[in-house]
Amino acid sequence: MSGSGPADETGAEAGYRPLLFSIAYGMTGSVGDAEDIVQDAFLRLTRARRAGTAIADQKAYLATAVTRLGIDHLRSARVRRETYVGDWLPEPVVVPAGEPGPAEHAELSDSLSMAFLVLLESLSPVERAVFMLREVFGYAYPDVAAATGKTEVNCRQIFARARQRIAAGRQERDGAPLPARRARGEELARRFFEAAAGGDMDALLGMLAPDVVFHGDGGGKAQAIAYPVTEPLRIARMLVGGFRRVMALGVSSSPAWVNGRPGAVMYDAEGRVAAVVGLDIDGGVVRAVHAVANPDKLGHLGPVSDVGLSAK
Template sequence: MSRRAEEWELVSGAADETGANAYRPLLFSIAYGMTGSVGDAEDLVQDAFLGLARARRAGTVIADRKAYLTTAVTRLGIDHLRSARVRRETYVGDWLPEPVVSAGSGGPGPAEHAELADSLSMAFLVLLESLSPVERAVFVLREVFGYGYPDVARITGKTEVNCRQIFARARQRVTAGGRADTGPPPPARRARGEELARRFFDAAAGGDLDALLGMLAPDVVLHGDGGGKAQAIARPATGADRVAKLLVAGLRRVGRLGVSYRPAMVNGRPGAVMYDAEGRVAGVVGLDLDGGVIRAIHSVVNPDKLRHLGPVSEVALLPQR
């Protein structure tokens, strides 16, 4: 049996025996809020469970499994971010998080991924990139998951006073960077957003510039993440007229390649998953809505950030040298 298989058996047994599997959605969401990566979040959760299993095997009595696992996954996330910072600094093009696609909206994402991660919009996760690893941990625990300062202090290993200072500093930095949109939209606003998204994709695919301009905020921003591996805009594009023309040209090009879209909820917000003619994932587009208009568009076509959604298409890939 391989080492990974042994670890999985150990983790599964301990999780089932202790009932700790019920905490997986929360742990995944904390780890995803820390990293912006589905794959990394899954690994962090697995490592946290592995630590629990090893501690129990060694005879350690763990009175509060939820507190133990929450602390473990947060501190693992802090360590991960410290080691990943250099990779982020050398990332090719615009960095966007790996999208979480809700299964309930026709998307292929696992249900547990979407349960709490709906609170983490693409725009919000991009803003968190300005924070240090510890600032990000404190801010996510407090702002997104509502932990009190005593719990935040225990989880991060800081004092309550220090956590209050860290949170205030983090909130100021995030607010300066833009709107901090946390929490899924209420049902009525979500329904209006889904209808706006449907009209948006129909207009873009049909080349209806006038209709698009009526749905885009004047200062709308288009973000594209190809990671240097797939075709995407080199830097964010701003302005309704420019963004509308880029969208029409882009969708017209991929449409000739047999790419179509299916509406989905992306990080709890309206969007779509793009598929090629063989049904492979070609990209994910998420929309940031406010006041009945689209304020930001996040397009992820980097194949490395789509693999958790299923087989990935090659239609947008750049030729490799």
């Protein structure tokens, strides 16, 4: 990515940034890479204009650039992820509880949860682009075809295959209105973290789904379970033990929304980010816990703690 200064943007084009960021983040699972891709797309638009190219639809041009840059990024990232140490999770997009969050994240779809982004990893780069544009952002097939460089017929076939592969791993979502889901999720998350910090095993077990799974991402650089953990009792014991250890080191938690789901940011005694924990809640229970402690994936949130490294 170019990483150079801001591209020339009109006010209308700057308004496209939230959508463009959401597409790029959905493609890459990385906040930093998504921001770089969006900036690169605007730079390409600026260069095209200076070269005298007539661009009738700037929004479509930018969305196409972001999609194709995302496909290229994923093709190179696949090699790196094959050698990734432990469980891979996306970089968390965090909004403190009760705050609207950064403007560039305003259109980040409720569908781009940690669990959903992990499922998207099973798709090829082009499948991921087609599926996400169609399923998450509601693009019509002609627009999906234009953005990916495929034919409309091909996009329909790609989407059907991708949807079939993703459907098997997706949980049914709570059909209640979003405000109601958020309120219930916040309350359950509050009780969840209180029980974990207080060592209340019975309360924790009552909040975990029978098929709950725990994913931890330390990237080989921070203390984390290197493989998915299942079974409610194992997860509850692990959570209670983990909270006991980090609290002894001065770590505390603050409620937050993580990729559109309730969760918490863990801070050390100096206020540095130690980890981010997101909860996938449905049907009044926690179906998945996603804990990101890899320091490389936390830097966009502020100064990063070394407490996870020293606790190894």
